[in-house]
């Protein structure tokens with residue numbers, strides 16, 4: 001039985017889309033001075049955000065995208081397209097990469 005390292009698990013999950021219900025839970029804000037995202041354009045389609053346009057703001061990194069753009073992205077990825085920050089809940093990741101007890105090796109007959 002193969003055991004994945006936490007890095008391997010993260011890499012595999014990053015290539016897996018989020019569930020629709022998870023995507024839907026991400027907050028949507030109308031674009032404006034108060035939205036609190038650094039970008040003025042959508043990194044996915046490179047279109048400028050217009051005032052009042054609905055943008056989805058990722059809670060973990062504050063990157064914003066058009067709702068339709070990020071929804072499409074997240075259907076096949078689980079990380080932010082800008083900074084690759086994983087959007088998966090940590091407990092899910094931690095559960096998949098459950099800590100394994102370190103194997104102890106007895107050194108027998110060591111002479112020197």
Ligand SMILES: [Zn+2]
Nearest residue numbers: 042045066069
């Ligand atoms: Zn876009």
Ligand SMILES: [Zn+2]
Nearest residue numbers: 061063080083
């Ligand atoms: Zn990000």
